Amino acid sequence: MNISPEGEQLPNVVMPTCPEQKILRGQKALVTGSNSGIGKAVALALGEAGADVVVNYRSGEEQAHGVVEEIRNFGAQAYAHQADVSHEDQIQAMFQRMFQEFGTVDILINNAGLQRDAPFEEMTLGEWNQVITVNLTGQFLCAREAVREFKRRGVVKEVSCSAGKIICISSVHELIPWAGHVNYAASKGGVMLMMKSIAQEVAPYRIRVNSIAPGAIRTPINTAAWSTPEAYNDLMKLVPYKRIGEPEDIGRAAVWLASDYADYVNGTSLFVDGGMTLYPGFTEGG
Numbered sequence: 001m002n003i004s005p006e007g008e009q010l011p012n013v014v015m016p017t018c019p020e021q022k023i024l025r026g027q028k029a030l031v032t033g034s035n036s037g038i039g040k041a042v043a044l045a046l047g048e049a050g051a052d053v054v055v056n057y058r059s060g061e062e063q064a065h066g067v068v069e070e071i072r073n074f075g076a077q078a079y080a081h082q083a084d085v086s087h088e089d090q091i092q093a094m095f096q097r098m099f100q101e102f103g104t105v106d107i108l109i110n111n112a113g114l115q116r117d118a119p120f121e122e123m124t125l126g127e128w129n130q131v132i133t134v135n136l137t138g139q140f141l142c143a144r145e146a147v148r149e150f151k152r153r154g155v156v157k158e159v160s161c162s163a164g165k166i167i168c169i170s171s172v173h174e175l176i177p178w179a180g181h182v183n184y185a186a187s188k189g190g191v192m193l194m195m196k197s198i199a200q201e202v203a204p205y206r207i208r209v210n211s212i213a214p215g216a217i218r219t220p221i222n223t224a225a226w227s228t229p230e231a232y233n234d235l236m237k238l239v240p241y242k243r244i245g246e247p248e249d250i251g252r253a254a255v256w257l258a259s260d261y262a263d264y265v266n267g268t269s270l271f272v273d274g275g276m277t278l279y280p281g282f283t284e285g286g
């Protein structure tokens with residue numbers, strides 16, 4: 001039972017009452033950059049868990065439509081929407097359409113992101129700005145629209161005991177410095193404190209804001225790190241659990257974090273990394 005400071009009973013967590021009931025049924029989700037990689041896996045997992053999903057993409061329309069079809073096969077609603085997360089007008093239009101088509105938003109997955117790697121002294125201002133604009137400003141723009149709607153609508157107790165959930169897809173590099181990827185690590189470090197500061201500000205409105213911080217996940221962004229046996233073996237030196245992560249590992253974590261099962265989880269980063277953040281270099285010695 002949830003009790004407010006005034007002693008009132010707050011809405012109870014919404015749980016499936018039989019195995020056929022889906023944990024996110026009736027919830028409306030928006031997943032940025034969900035035509036491929038982690039975003040795709042998260043969109044599919046949310047759809048399988050009963051959420052209706054907006055599949056946002058910037059390019060890769062055909063892939064996005066494929067994801068939409070797969071979600072519909074789970075019996076959930078879905079449509080694809082093209083928008084660049086770094087453009088305020090496109091983000092606002094995307095949310096407006098979602099409110100028309102689905103009525104509201106309950107879950108935002110701030111996933112869209114990219115890498116533009118370079119040795120530090122060669123990194124151009126363009127490479128710096130592009131990564132910060134997409135990975136950090138893009139998450140800000142989407143989170144702001146979601147919070148506006150969550151506050152306007154409040155809790156709908158049949159849907160969820162919280163007024164809305166934001167999950168920022170961060171990285172182990174919100175914590176681990178990354179030579180040759182200064183712009184990317186800076187953007188993810190920024191996501192970490194942006195997430196926590198938003199969480200602190202909006203928690204009284206029963207809005208939950210968290211991050212998932214993936215380690216090395218088999219996606220197009222890091223093909224070079226796993227596509228040859230040599231690269232894969234090198235990568236495993238950094239992963240105590242001795243396997244690469246699959247996008248579905250993140251999908252399952254997102255379903256849990258977005259659901260009322262995680263109702264008391266707020267302002268935290270959930271590392272899904274096979275132990276990459278455990279300083280594997282210290283397994284021996286130190």
Ligand code: BGC
Nearest residue numbers: 171172173215216221222225
């Ligand atoms: C990066 C990947 C990298 C992983 C672990 C992710 O955030 O996008 O390229 O393999 O972190 O280093």
